[in-house]
Amino acid sequence: MRDAALLVAALREPRSAERLGAGEWTSLISMARAESLMGSLAYRLQGLALPEKVERLLEDARNDAEQVRRQALWEAEMARRALAPLGVPVLLLKGTAYAAAGVSAGLGRSIGDLDILVPRESLGKVETALLGAGWEWVKEDAYDDLYYRRWMHELPPLIHRERDRMIDVHHTILPLTARSTPDASALIADSVSLESGLRVLSPPDMIVHAAAHLFADGDLAGGLRNLWDIDRMLREFRTRDGFWSSLGDRARLHQLGREVSRALRLAEDLYGTPVDRRLAGRRASFDRLFKRRLLARNGWGQTTDKPLRLAFYARSHWLRMPPLMLARHLWTKARK
Amino acid sequence: MRHSHALQVGPVAFRLGSEWRQPIEALKQLYAGYPAPDGPCDFTVRLEAETPWRRWLRPAVAIRGDYTLPDAVPMALAHGLLAAEMGMNLQMALGQKRYLLLHASSVERDGKALLMTGASGSGKSTLSAILGEQGWRFMGDEFALLDMDDGRLHPFPRAVSLKNQAVLVLEEIVGGDRFGPVLRNTPKGTIRHLRPNEEAVARMREPARPVLILFPQYGRGLQAAVRPVGQAEIFVRLTQASTNYVALGEPGYGALCRLVTGTPARAIDYSSTEAALTLIDGLWGEFA
Numbered sequence: 354m355r356d357a358a359l360l361v362a363a364l365r366e367p368r369s370a371e372r373l374g375a376g377e378w379t380s381l382i383s384m385a386r387a388e389s390l391m392g393s394l395a396y397r398l399q400g401l402a403l404p405e406k407v408e409r410l411l412e413d414a415r416n417d418a419e420q421v422r423r424q425a426l427w428e429a430e431m432a433r434r435a436l437a438p439l440g441v442p443v444l445l446l447k448g449t450a451y452a453a454a455g456v457s458a459g460l461g462r463s464i465g466d467l468d469i470l471v472p473r474e475s476l477g478k479v480e481t482a483l484l485g486a487g488w489e490w491v492k493e494d495a496y497d498d499l500y501y502r503r504w505m506h507e508l509p510p511l512i513h514r515e516r517d518r519m520i521d522v523h524h525t526i527l528p529l530t531a532r533s534t535p536d537a538s539a540l541i542a543d544s545v546s547l548e549s550g551l552r553v554l555s556p557p558d559m560i561v562h563a564a565a566h567l568f569a570d571g572d573l574a575g576g577l578r579n580l581w582d583i584d585r586m587l588r589e590f591r592t593r594d595g596f597w598s599s600l601g602d603r604a605r606l607h608q609l610g611r612e613v614s615r616a617l618r619l620a621e622d623l624y625g626t627p628v629d630r631r632l633a634g635r636r637a638s639f640d641r642l643f644k645r646r647l648l649a650r651n652g653w654g655q656t657t658d659k660p661l662r663l664a665f666y667a668r669s670h671w672l673r674m675p676p677l678m679l680a681r682h683l684w685t686k687a688r689k
Numbered sequence: 690m691r692h693s694h695a696l697q698v699g700p701v702a703f704r705l706g707s708e709w710r711q712p713i714e715a716l717k718q719l720y721a722g723y724p725a726p727d728g729p730c731d732f733t734v735r736l737e738a739e740t741p742w743r744r745w746l747r748p749a750v751a752i753r754g755d756y757t758l759p760d761a762v763p764m765a766l767a768h769g770l771l772a773a774e775m776g777m778n779l780q781m782a783l784g785q786k787r788y789l790l791l792h793a794s795s796v797e798r799d800g801k802a803l804l805m806t807g808a809s810g811s812g813k814s815t816l817s818a819i820l821g822e823q824g825w826r827f828m829g830d831e832f833a834l835l836d837m838d839d840g841r842l843h844p845f846p847r848a849v850s851l852k853n854q855a856v857l858v859l860e861e862i863v864g865g866d867r868f869g870p871v872l873r874n875t876p877k878g879t880i881r882h883l884r885p886n887e888e889a890v891a892r893m894r895e896p897a898r899p900v901l902i903l904f905p906q907y908g909r910g911l912q913a914a915v916r917p918v919g920q921a922e923i924f925v926r927l928t929q930a931s932t933n934y935v936a937l938g939e940p941g942y943g944a945l946c947r948l949v950t951g952t953p954a955r956a957i958d959y960s961s962t963e964a965a966l967t968l969i970d971g972l973w974g975e976f977a
Contacts, residue, residue, distance in 0.1 A: 404728055407728070
């Protein structure tokens with residue numbers, strides 16, 4: 354098994370899994386765990402005629418995902434209670450948002466930290482309220498702390514001293530030093546309220562954020578999972594009136610048109626996602642490299658294609674900050 | 690990976706891969722006679738070079754797999770077998786979600802199981818290995834797997850990890866061909882693995898109902914004694930002895946409550962193997 358095509362095939366066409374042998378199942382499970390897609394896969398394959406042992410493993414994964422979901426929603430509720438007195442809008446992002454909003458991308462999805470977004474001018478109040486409710490700083494490093502506060506789109510991570518869970522408090526969806534500047538106040542203005550009073554991004558903004566996270570920030574680690582989120586959301590939202598044109602509008606507004614187009618093309622290529630041709634645009638020469646990077650994992654769950662991974666890692670820093678600043682950042686980090 | 694082996698231990702199947710031959714060869718020898726998995730494996734363990742050049746130059750074995758601890762210290766290649774064992778433990782501790790995992794040893798007689806748990810050095814592992822040679826069926830010395838649906842314990846008869854003095858004690862009782870290599874200067878001192886006997890391996894898929902929980906405590910010159918333990922204390926001690934109690938949520942809580950309320954428990958103090966065996970014998974007669 355030289356790349357993760359087996360995993361993509363099982364997600365895209367679940368019935369293909371009915372033909373797998375024991376060795377292939379072992380590989381598939383290792384790859385799915387390595388890509389944080391085990392829960393999603395387990396739901397995707399539910400109801401097929403599968404070997405008993407496989408069925409047990411998938412059932413365990415579904416039960417585990419359910420527990421992860423419950424814990425994530427509880428953590429969101431804890432943050433809601435801590436922040437409610439401030440009267441500021443609190444948006445859930447990523448995994449917790451999918452679970453809370455009940456969108457299909459949340460089905461079986463792995464969820465790590467709690468990610469929330471608040472208005473930038475409320476950051477100070479929010480920070481104080483969280484510290485007062487039992488969250489503490491993780492990093493005690495002056496440079497890192499200053500770096501986060503000056504250049505990042507989030508506060509330095511906080512961890513709750515009793516529940517041992519992390520929270521990332523964002524004020525926008527990309528670092529301030531990135532090439533694109535999303536319109537954070539538009540994200541909040543268009544957000545949707547949930548029953549609890551917490552909010553989530555509007556459907557088009559959810560997709561724009563996922564695409565930004567995948568292609569404009571980071572080195573594509575966990576990319577198959579993020580692209581799977583995008584596939585699920587596109588399939589769910591595309592039937593709504595005017596969805597594609599509002600997706601295009603929002604992508605432009607947030608200066609993330611290129612990223613959204615690329616997400617559409619790669620989702621179509623890997624997961625067979627139905628997409629709007631005009632918005633997806635023409636195939637770009639780099640698409641092939643992105644695809645290879647997304648699939649760079651073998652049947653032992655190991656990462657492969659070191660040079661390409663390194664190139665994307667370098668790219669992630671390049672995207673994140675201008676060259677001179679990058680040089681200064683790496684210099685400071687290296688001396689520590 | 691270059692070298693690999695698959696292993697069935699109780700209800701759990703492992704796939705182990707290694708960049709070096711030695712750990713896999715040692716594993717195959719230690720687990721000779723164990724069945725091969727009859728389907729897909731639950732977990733994959735990988736023994737990899739910490740960095741590419743560390744495959745040859747002062748080889749350093751990094752323990753990775755489906756579940757990996759980010760800051761784990763790599764091990765010397767001479768301890769490759771131990772790395773493989775730790776790799777399997779790690780998968781269970783972080784990835785096992787079907788059973789409530791108790792860091793405990795267990796043995797069975799007449800279809801009933803005795804569960805022993807305690808801190809490192811309490812002797813739970815050594816006692817289970819000795820009992821396994823004296824008419825009991827050895828079920829496991831590291832993890833006991835509590836079925837959350839029916840409350841039975843599933844065997845997990847991995848090789849017994851004997852440390853320091855315990856190596857000598859078991860070498861007296863058991864013939865040589867069931868022992869692994871002597872591993873000196875490991876982080877836990879001298880370690881030697883012992884393959885459970887044929888009965889333990891042959892009956893590895895047979896669960897048993899727990900009927901007695903013991904908290905053994907070994908101490909030089911410690912007066913042999915049996916002490917009652919309150920249910921609240923048993924509960925808390927077992928949550929501390931479980932690696933996945935928190936991750937399992939409500940089903941884990943329910944299963945543990947049923948185990949604690951339905952199973953008598955005692956703490957035993959002892960200073961010699963004979964003393965411990967006498968106490969266990971007496972308590973077994975009383976409760977089983």
